[in-house]
Amino acid sequence: MRRIQSKARPHWQDRVTEAGLLWHSGEQPYWNESAFYEFSAREVDALESATNELAEMALTAAQHIIDAKLYAKMAIPECAIPLIEKSWEAEPPSLYGRFDLACDGVHSPKLLEYNADTPTSLLEAAAVQWYWLEDVFPAADQFNSIHDRLIAQWKALCPYLPDYRIDFCSMDDVEDGMTVAYLLDTAQQAGLTTSMFPIDEIGWDGVDFRAPDNRPLGAIFKLYPWEWMVREEFGRYLGLAKTIWIEPAWKMLLSNKGILPVLWELYPDHPNLLEAHFDGPGAMSAWVKKPLLGREGANVTLHSPVKDLATQGDYGEDGFVYQQLAPLKQFDGMYPVIGSWVIAHRAAGIGIRESDSPIITNTSQFLPHLFT
Amino acid sequence: MAHGALRKSTRVVLTVAAAMGVSARAQQDPCEASTFNGQSCQLAIRHNGYCSGGAWTSMTYQWPYPFYYDAYSAFVSGGGLAAPFAIENCRAPGMFSRGGFGAIGAGRHHAGG
Numbered sequence: 001m002r003r004i005q006s007k008a009r010p011h012w013q014d015r016v017t018e019a020g021l022l023w024h025s026g027e028q029p030y031w032n033e034s035a036f037y038e039f040s041a042r043e044v045d046a047l048e049s050a051t052n053e054l055a056e057m058a059l060t061a062a063q064h065i066i067d068a069k070l071y072a073k074m075a076i077p078e079c080a081i082p083l084i085e086k087s088w089e090a091e092p093p094s095l096y097g098r099f100d101l102a103c104d105g106v107h108s109p110k111l112l113e114y115n116a117d118t119p120t121s122l123l124e125a126a127a128v129q130w131y132w133l134e135d136v137f138p139a140a141d142q143f144n145s146i147h148d149r150l151i152a153q154w155k156a157l158c159p160y161l162p163d164y165r166i167d168f169c170s171m172d173d174v175e176d177g178m179t180v181a182y183l184l185d186t187a188q189q190a191g192l193t194t195s196m197f198p199i200d201e202i203g204w205d206g207v208d209f210r211a212p213d214n215r216p217l218g219a220i221f222k223l224y225p226w227e228w229m230v231r232e233e234f235g236r237y238l239g240l241a242k243t244i245w246i247e248p249a250w251k252m253l254l255s256n257k258g259i260l261p262v263l264w265e266l267y268p269d270h271p272n273l274l275e276a277h278f279d280g281p282g283a284m285s286a287w288v289k290k291p292l293l294g295r296e297g298a299n300v301t302l303h304s305p306v307k308d309l310a311t312q313g314d315y316g317e318d319g320f321v322y323q324q325l326a327p328l329k330q331f332d333g334m335y336p337v338i339g340s341w342v343i344a345h346r347a348a349g350i351g352i353r354e355s356d357s358p359i360i361t362n363t364s365q366f367l368p369h370l371f372t
Numbered sequence: 373m374a375h376g377a378l379r380k381s382t383r384v385v386l387t388v389a390a391a392m393g394v395s396a397r398a399q400q401d402p403c404e405a406s407t408f409n410g411q412s413c414q415l416a417i418r419h420n421g422y423c424s425g426g427a428w429t430s431m432t433y434q435w436p437y438p439f440y441y442d443a444y445s446a447f448v449s450g451g452g453l454a455a456p457f458a459i460e461n462c463r464a465p466g467m468f469s470r471g472g473f474g475a476i477g478a479g480r481h482h483a484g485g
Contacts, residue, residue, distance in 0.1 A: 120484030171474060173482040200474030206423070207461050210468070224473065224483045234472025236411065240461040295485040314480070362481060 001105030002038045003331035003367075009033065009135055019128045020182060023175050031124065032365040033132055037336065037352050039371040043105060044143045050109045050272045051340040051347035054099055057270070058114060059345065061262045062088065062253045073278055074258030075292050075318035080230040083238055083249040092248045093157040094344070095183075095221070096122075096150070100360075101272075101338040104329035108271040111263070112326060112337065113290070116254035117247050118225050120175060121339055121366060123182040125351030126150070129368035140370040144349035146341050147186065153344045154190030160244065162218030166192050167211055169199040170223035180223050187221075199224050204234055209243045219244040226252040227293050257290045257321045275324040286325035288359075291315035297361035311359055328358050335360070336367075400424035402457035403433060403440040405447035409457035413440055423462040 009015055016024045016031050024031035039047075065074070066088060071081055098119035101109040126146035133142045158164055168184045170176040177196075184194045195211065199222060203210035209217040222229070226249055229235055238249070253259065260276035267273055281287040286304035291313075294300065298313025304325055328335055334354040341348045355364040402412035402422050414437050416422040421430040433440070448454055477483045 115485050118484045120482075171477045171483045176482045176484045179484055198474065199477070200471050202473050203468055203470040204472055205468050206419075206428070224477060225485075228476040228483070229473060232473050232475050236415075237461075237472075240459075296481065 001040075001043055001103065001331075003035055003334065003336070004038055005035050005332075006033065006136070009132070015131060015135065016124075016128050019131055020123050020178050021128045022178055028363065028365075030365055031128065032367050033136075035332065036132075036367055037331075037369040039105075039143070039369065041371055043103075044371045047101070047103065047109055047143065047338065047340055047350060048347045050101065051099055051342060054111055054114070054272055055097075055342050055345045055347070057263060057267055058116070058254050058259065061259055061266055062250060064266060065253050065259075065262060070258070070262065074253070074256045076227075076252060076256065077230060079235065080226070080249070080252060083226075083230065084252055085250075086239070087249040092244055093160045093219075093246050094248055094251065095153055095157070095246050096348075097247075097251070097254070097342045097345075098122075099340045099342065101340050102274075102326035102328060103336070103338045104327060106329070107327050109338065109340075110274050110326045111260070111272055112274075112323075113257060114254050114259060117251040118223050118255070119339075119341075120179045120223070121351050121353065122146070122179050122341070124366045125339060125341060125349060127182065129351065129366075132368045133370055137370055140372060142349075142368075142370050146343065146349040149343035149346075149348040150183070150186040151190045154187045154192055156344065157246075158190070158192065160219070161192065162244075164192055165218060166194055166246070167217055167220045168194060168196040168223075169202060169220060170196075172198040172200075176223050180221070183221060202234070204237050204241075207241070209234070209237070209241050217241075217243045219246065221246045225255070225293075225295075227256075257292050257294065260290075260321050260323055274326055277322050278319075279322075281322045284322065284324050288323050288325055289320050290323060291320055292318045297359045300359050302359060309357070309359060311361060337364075400429065400457075401431065404457075405440075405444045406452060406454055407457045408440065408444035408447075408454055409459065410441065412457050412459055413437060422457075423460040426460065426462055428462050 012033055021031055066085060097116040099114050100112040102112055103109045130144055166187050168180045170180040180196060184196050187194050197212050201212040211217055261278050264273055264276045275284060289301040291299045294315040297311055299315040300311050302309040334356055335358045336352050336354040337360045339351040352367050352369055353360055353364040354367055402409040402416050417433045417437055420432055421428055
């Protein structure tokens with residue numbers, strides 16, 4: 001695994017914008033092609049293998065949480081439990097997720113967290129870095145079948161979606177909106193009828209959730225966390241309506257940081273896991289304290305014998321988990337995190353975000369990759 | 373007595389049956405003390421009605437929710453046995469609301485992660 005300096009394409013801003021990455025440059029650049037990461041085929045095999053194994057372990061962990069009723073430990077509200085258990089039994093459609101892995105090219109990839117419900121950085125991983133590869137290194141390869149796999153999974157889901165239709169909703173935000181627009185694109189390419197609207201335009205009529213044009217919503221993809229949905233005004237209706245939600249409610253179990261100590265309890269000393277606990281750091285000398293329901297690296301505390309670091313934010317009132325500090329290696333002074341995508345619970349490709357801090361936040365940068 | 377006189381009641385008085393009838397009707401109301409259901413009562417007050425037997429029943433409530441909750445509490449503390457209203461769903465005429473999702477996210481950067 002190497003970080004290699006590279007010359008950015010002339011007019012790269014136009015190239016990435018054409019691919020839909022409208023947020024490539026905010027206060028600081030988000031898309032960064034002045035460098036890229038290079039992997040060996042063997043390292044890619046290790047990432048793929050680890051991802052597939054973690055995906056299977058996560059499903060086992062979800063069953064364990066349900067069987068052992070660990071909901072309170074994970075700050076999952078009582079009103080959400082019937083939704084979770086019903087959706088777990090019914091096995092409704094599921095599309096995707098992203099494991100965040102610490103990887104240094106030496107140790108086995110280590111799971112930092114699993115964004116199983118509302119993962120973003122999808123467009124840049126699936127499409128934008130692919131176009132970069134075609135432009136700059138057309139003979140090289142990239143661990144990235146995300147686009148094809150998304151289309152294939154939508155096709156597989158067609159029989160479960162009423163009228164072969166899937167609607168999409170998100171917050172009225174450019175990054176979330178473009179992520180959903182990209183997914184809508186893949187659904188259309190799979191032959192589905194689609195529409196897209198802000199989540200606050202969903203209606204409720206006493207029986208059905210309704211689209212802005214008043215159609216009953218048969219199936220809808222939402223880029224909006226379940227833990228927020230169940231706490232909002234319409235949350236009380238979620239168990240009454242027939243609407244199929246993608247991702248399904250049971251994904252609440254996996255996107256919760258409480259999955260980390262549960263996995264460690266089920267698979268102690270697994271090479272792709274870091275020690276993790278609910279109640280405190282225990283005997284760990286270097287650890288990271290993460291909010292159960294945190295997002296984008298907010299309210300994270302990193303403790304080591306030589307350094308303490310903390311981020312601010314609005315999360316943490318539901319509790320924390322403590323995870324062993326991953327063996328982090330700097331590449332040109334930067335800390336990379338591998339976002340390893342699963343489509344239908346199988347590895348599909350990676351995207352890399354890096355930061356000058358060991359805590360990846362919403363100010364991190366996305367870099368393309370290739371392998372040889 | 374003429375035979376025809378037996379074919380028609382001159383006065384019908386109901387006591388027990390009437391009480392049961394009132395009770396049966398009351399059992400359909402989520403804000404009634406004997407069938408109180410807090411969540412359904414709050415929704416019924418907000419939407420001026422409730423679902424019962426698969427159909428929408430319009431009902432205007434004069435008082436805010438705490439009044440009905442207090443009545444329920446008094447009923448139970450007085451030894452009354454409550455059979456909670458069963459939650460149903462049906463389409464309410466004219467009842468159509470939006471904006472029930474998105475409030476938490478509105479205060480954040482974005483919802484994806």
